[in-house]
Amino acid sequence: MRQRLLATAIATALVAATAAACGAGDAADSKIHLSIATFGEFGYEDLLKQYQAEHPDIVITAHKVGQAAPHHQELFTKLAAGSGLDDVEAVEEGYLAQVLTKADKFNDLSKIGPADAGPDRWLPWKYDAGKSKDGKLIGYGTDIGPLAMCYRTDLLQQAGLPADADGVKALFASWQSYFAAGKTYAQKTGKAWFDTSTQIFNAMHNQHDVGYYDTNNTLVVSSNPDIKSDWDTVTQAIADKESAKLVSFSNEWQAGFKTGAFATTVCPAWMLGVVEQNSGPDNKGKWAVTDAFPNGGGNWGGSYLTVPLQSKHPKEAAALAAWLTAPAQQIKAFVAKGPFPSQVQALQAPELLNTTNAYFGGVKTGALYAEQAKKVAKAQYKGPQDGQIQDNVFAPALQAVEQGKSTADGWQQAVAGAEKAAK
Template identity: 85%
Template structure:
């Protein structure tokens, strides 16, 4: 599951219009007030201003928090209470199954949304993942997370490792070659190779056809050999001192980019904004993105926009959600913050193909991720407690190993925690 986060984990309310403090249904004027709840960086700030300019009868307030986990915790609490939800609620793929299990609490966008937001807009697997098991379209797809690898060219070069695009392909050809390169890097520099074990583990995990659950929603953490294999590989890398032992998206992790605390990090498209923001202007041109990814890449991340039944303006909310997930808007969101479009026309667009990011050593990020996205034909199935297992079970278990717990004890902690979460 993707954990798209802000530079800080402090909850904020961002008003995209010219007014502040206005809630939905404000009776002070005749305008329609809509609210949208997101997490991390969707790249919607300027888009929401544009929408209000083009729709002067609409005022939009964006509620944005840093992390996916607290956003969804609050969402489920408000669903249970029957009140308090925003007109549009963003859903991250790791929590999709939990939302689909409550699909009766959401509008069917195929019935209330505009006609041009049909299935041909999205990659087929992305559109299908927005539907509940009974065929109800609960969410419009926003982005996807094709996997690349980001690395510091200057730090690899200083360690005597290849740093050019062709040279790093051998380093990132497989997880074995990646960890072997990391051992060499640590031996030559005495510094960590990657930022955090949780990021590495999550990327590895998302490459498998079967993850924490099988298609029948049966928990398979203890019986899936791929999960244990990934665990063993990552915890061995921890033992080899390849991890900087940072908590993903925490304050020290954010500072680690600026202080050159690690040389590589897994880099789904939505990570680009975080790298630039956290690394700062002094490191411009030092980070590079490689399309080579261990064992062939995959998808990590992606979200959806939903309209809960609680919305007082469902039709207008659906129209805004459809507009935000149209190809032209998703391209602008990618340029602004990095979430990569899931729309067919966007992927084929010369505008996207020619999009560059001057912060990176090889700025042709649009074409690079578009090529990776075209290779994706499906995403890993996410079961009922998938997001909770990733964020609240495996992440702390890996962090415990980084702090000295044995890999065997950490594994038992993870298995037990997953079983508890799945009840």
Template identity: 65%
Template sequence: MRTIRNGLVLALGITMTALGATACGGGDSNTPAAANPNEHVELTLATFTEFGYEALIPEYERLHPNIKITHRKTGQGGPYHQDLITKLAAGSGLADVTAVEEGHLSDVLDKGSKFNDLSKIGPADASPDRWLSWKYDAAKTKDGKVIGYGTDIGPLAMCYRKDMFQAAGLPTDPEAVKPLFASWDSYFQAGADFAAKTHKAWFDSAAQNFNAMVNQLPQGYLNTDDKLTLDSNQGIKDAWTKVTDAVAKGESAKLTAFSNEWNSGFKQGAFATKVCPSWMLGVIKEQAGPENAGKWAVTAAFPGGGGNWGGSYLTVPTQSKHPKEAAELAAWLTAPEQQIKAFQAKGNFPSQVKALTDPALLSQTDPYFGDAKVGELFAEQAKKVQKPQYKGPGDGQIQENAASPALQAVEQGKSAADGWNQLVESAKKITR
């Protein structure tokens, strides 16, 4: 899921002819040639929620006077991606540059023939080493086709309520709390002690923690043959046991993520800790409100070492009549300078290697979280993410429509065993 709030091309004045000349390969014989540099080209760009592109689009148009960009921006990611899949099937209606959220990426990777291979039609400077390797590799189809340029990422840290920690006799300094978040075992043990002492919830939602745990595993819900792994995946079974045990010990606030009750929970102190991708800082600030400034803190630690939750890609569907120009736009938007500007505008954390060492990013602090050096912190966390987990078709649906409801049922009284059976049966229906 992407945040609900929610780059280095020096030759910005390059003509369209030069851009075509620097492209890596020419694509297949059915790919239209680049437009004449004096030809007027109209491109469409489709995004959802906040990408931070509002000021970048007119900047690109000034640098490329023959190009006009129409930005189609929608609110919620769910309906956006449903519409994307419908238009893919219909063979028309998609924008020249179409954003895809990482949680839905698996649903388009198996439709690689409907997207241009950006490693062949994109500009030479959009090479793999621009991005963190795991970000770049995640957008490859099984046959090696690159269908998307990475935009932002959601490196994981932990957020917590300092006032609630202090009341429970726990350390409150971001460095001092790191041992509590060293592993999932230490995290849940600290939560059990906290709940027993305070009779308050340690975390917001079982599903939020479970999803993070599953995403850290070498293999997720599906193997590379797109077969369901739940019967044989011991890592998922262990994660289920740890999370449901924590529920039984009163550690969960039993809230459904992004519901009205969950939103209110930030303001009301309904839970003490929160799995915290970089974009979650904006959610906390919005929902907890100015009256809770300074009560929330963030630390550069995450159980199990690290992980990623969120981020998107810019693709160029084969429906585009101007794929080379579209690829150049997508490459420019995902260059380090532009992604730094998007981060400054909306908080979307860059996935580009050069951006992660940029002083403009590393110097970023957040007064709401006690002037935490959030740019440096999340850059550190991003480097902890390893090889991307393979996600086959339906992976996101299993997470949202099978695992989350099953865990919510356990939070409402269903046994852990019956909840597991619900997860398995629901996942089987999704993957038939």
């Protein structure tokens, strides 16, 4: 779930006009035909044209869908069938664990990719997350979603809470201080502190070294004390009336931004556009973003470019994927569509560091999120059904508690659901 979820149209586009004229299967055509499948907004449209201009022997066909789910459903279907995949396939982090269990169906990019696409190009945790358990590099990292916190300055002020850049740091220093401020806010205003318990829980959960699975792919939901602790903390906040009880990305959730239904929301880099679009021009300047995130930092979102073994031109496909994920190109993608780069040099680029956001009071959001990205020590290991457990098990269980189910019964629902999903 990222800014890409806002894209709704499903489009299939031929980037090169010559591809339409010749056709990828034209035996008389001596050019190398590559295809790339993405979803949402990677910011690659102009880059693919540039690549073809610089490589006249290459013709690229781009397939793009609006949302991640249908893209990955098709990817897994074609993997099972053994045919039909594109030369370069994008994989979102929520589906990466499932792809890594099928590492034998993908090329090892550390072996077929260009020499300059080494591990020092990326933040270490981003690079490492793209490797299978046996060390095979499945994907080149594209973007990331370093975490910050967005808040309504006017609503905090009305509750008598600090709302200036320095004052809010104490409120967001830890989860304990965050929920304490939320309890005060709810008591003083009768309104919700945050939008939905699921996003808060996910942010907390992703900060732990061990998540739903250990590195042996053993489900540890019932035995990992951090998961139960997060559950107890978030459900207590629900009981304290801190949650607006909204379903993420629902119509009601989107409307809540305009009406001031909540005062804070977890803000990975891609969320800024979501906040602005849903809040509308009337709320410009009321939202702010702070680099003070409870218990440090974290990441939510990001993707990889892979090269399936089905590709007839794996080295050429790897070269394209490496070029697209080079710092210079990722900065261009960031400027074009906003995906936040994961490359070390890109995080130092003036084009990123000097980027400001007028909607959020002119703060240098590029520099802010670049610093947040550096706070992530390593990516949490994701087991085979990690994404399903997050979205289809814990989210419904938390929502059930928000609708009146007891905390204990909700926890049993989550544990049983996770065990079923993991079978």
